[in-house]
Amino acid sequence: METTKILLDDNEIPRQWYNLLADLPNPPLPPLGPDGKPITPDMLAPVFPMNLIEQEVSTERWIDIPDEILQILSLWRPSPLYRARRLEKALGTPARIYYKNEGVSPPGSHKPNTAVPQAWYNKQFGIERLTTETGAGQWGSALAFACSLLGLECKVFMVRISFDQKPFRKLMMQTWGANCVASPSDETQAGRDILAKMPNTPGSLGIAISEAIEQAVTDPTGKTRYSLGSVLNHVMLHQTIIGQEAQKQLAKAGEKKVDAVIGCCGGGSNFAGLAFPFVNDKINGAEIDIIPVEPESCPTMTRAPFAYDHGDTAKMTPLLPMHSLGHSFVPPPIHAGGLRYHGMSPMISQCIVEGLMTPRAYHQLKCYEAAITWARTEGFIPAPETSHAIAAVIDEANKAKEEGKEKVIVFNWSGHGLMDLLGYDAYFQGKLTDYSLPQEEIDKGVEELKDLPKPEVHKTGKW
Numbered sequence: 001m002e003t004t005k006i007l008l009d010d011n012e013i014p015r016q017w018y019n020l021l022a023d024l025p026n027p028p029l030p031p032l033g034p035d036g037k038p039i040t041p042d043m044l045a046p047v048f049p050m051n052l053i054e055q056e057v058s059t060e061r062w063i064d065i066p067d068e069i070l071q072i073l074s075l076w077r078p079s080p081l082y083r084a085r086r087l088e089k090a091l092g093t094p095a096r097i098y099y100k101n102e103g104v105s106p107p108g109s110h111k112p113n114t115a116v117p118q119a120w121y122n123k124q125f126g127i128e129r130l131t132t133e134t135g136a137g138q139w140g141s142a143l144a145f146a147c148s149l150l151g152l153e154c155k156v157f158m159v160r161i162s163f164d165q166k167p168f169r170k171l172m173m174q175t176w177g178a179n180c181v182a183s184p185s186d187e188t189q190a191g192r193d194i195l196a197k198m199p200n201t202p203g204s205l206g207i208a209i210s211e212a213i214e215q216a217v218t219d220p221t222g223k224t225r226y227s228l229g230s231v232l233n234h235v236m237l238h239q240t241i242i243g244q245e246a247q248k249q250l251a252k253a254g255e256k257k258v259d260a261v262i263g264c265c266g267g268g269s270n271f272a273g274l275a276f277p278f279v280n281d282k283i284n285g286a287e288i289d290i291i292p293v294e295p296e297s298c299p300t301m302t303r304a305p306f307a308y309d310h311g312d313t314a315k316m317t318p319l320l321p322m323h324s325l326g327h328s329f330v331p332p333p334i335h336a337g338g339l340r341y342h343g344m345s346p347m348i349s350q351c352i353v354e355g356l357m358t359p360r361a362y363h364q365l366k367c368y369e370a371a372i373t374w375a376r377t378e379g380f381i382p383a384p385e386t387s388h389a390i391a392a393v394i395d396e397a398n399k400a401k402e403e404g405k406e407k408v409i410v411f412n413w414s415g416h417g418l419m420d421l422l423g424y425d426a427y428f429q430g431k432l433t434d435y436s437l438p439q440e441e442i443d444k445g446v447e448e449l450k451d452l453p454k455p456e457v458h459k460t461g462k463w
């Protein structure tokens with residue numbers, strides 16, 4: 001029988017997170033405060049616990065994972081690496097396609113890989129309650145799950161459009177004991193201000209982040225902190241367990257060389273998690289195409305400038321050096337709610353600036369088509385976010401066929417779509433359309449960045 005799943009034992013779970021900051025030729029520029037000067041760790045203390053702030057700024061290459069965290073992660077990790085033989089056959093490609101199935105976690109995506117450590121470090125620091133935002137609901141349910149296992153309270157601001165599109169995600173959060181409200185809400189000043197200006201807004205991750213931060217920093221007990229599911233360095237760090245496992249599994253499968261590493265990109269965390277160990281290989285001379293994929297309707301990496309911008313709409317976060325469509329940008333209400341973010345992880349942005357990654361953007365109809373091809377060959381139903389990665393994988397596999405090359409393609413199957421079936425329903429009923437962001441919209445966002453400090457562009461020109 002041909003092997004489909006490449007598995008690792010529980011005790012083969014990676015014991016350390018890999019920090020790409022130790023190896024990037026030019027690490028990202030520092031975040032800036034309101035005075036335009038680099039922020040100091042203590043300025044983040046009202047928002048995050050100091051033990052996570054230390055990870056955020058660390059340049060140590062390897063960081064030990066505490067045993068209690070490993071024990072919880074072992075509920076679903078190491079996650080299986082699958083060979084997508086049925087898809088290969090259907091496409092008639094000589095490429096060998098592998099995918100990391102992150103949909104096997106209790107909430108159904110890669111998000112608990114960081115939710116569990118974030119809840120754990122907050123608990124160690126004496127924090128009792130976490131606030132957060134969620135787009136598609138995968139992150140909110142991951143943090144709800146982690147908080148329930150570690151005994152913390154959890155409050156989630158869910159982007160209005162996803163709150164309406166994905167009612168079952170809210171019920172999952174409730175099942176794990178969290179409180180989930182639609183954003184913008186009337187519970188915060190940031191939410192009330194937006195509702196006064198745009199009462200019918202579909203919401204955005206930028207708005208929901210403002211609400212969650214505001215609730216954390218205004219808690220008079222000082223026992224609440226904010227938790228972010230993507231973008232920041234410590235989140236990328238926690239996800240690197242995916243790529244480390246994948247490398248061991250590929251070696252077990254007898255693969256000596258990887259040609260393409262692919263993942264969808266919202267704030268960058270699942271992609272970083274798989275890709276960063278391979279970025280290290282590329283820095284050390286390996287020839288690998290490292291491809292993050294985003295929606296055409298929210299083209300942060302492919303059409304937005306590399307700039308300093310706020311991570312949220314109400315400008316509560318420091319200025320981050322990243323590709324950004326502008327903090328006021330409200331992305332069109334596509335079903336891939338987790339990819340509707342105006343910015344991008346500074347670490348991924350720096351990899352793009354450096355030429356280590358080559359991003360691309362796809363329309364949603366092509367992605368749904370790819371998701372259906374996937375479900376009808378490989379069986380598992382992907383999240384709409386994940387379908388962006390699948391569309392790129394199919395393109396790469398078809399290219400390998402045209403070129404007659406036996407390429408090895410690895411991608412991150414970031415989550416299942418069993419809570420996203422209303423999106424599939426809209427697709428089947430022909431209600432979905434493609435949407436390219438008009439240039440005027442991009443220009444409007446860029447206008448907003450004009451008065452902010454400009455990041456210097458550091459690149460070696462090697463890739």
Ligand SMILES: Cc1ncc(COP(=O)(O)O)c(C=O)c1O
Binds near residue numbers: 266270339
């Ligand atoms: C299944 C899935 N994949 C991908 C993403 C995008 O986030 P990130 O870029 O941080 O991985 C999300 C976000 O909600 C998601 O739920």
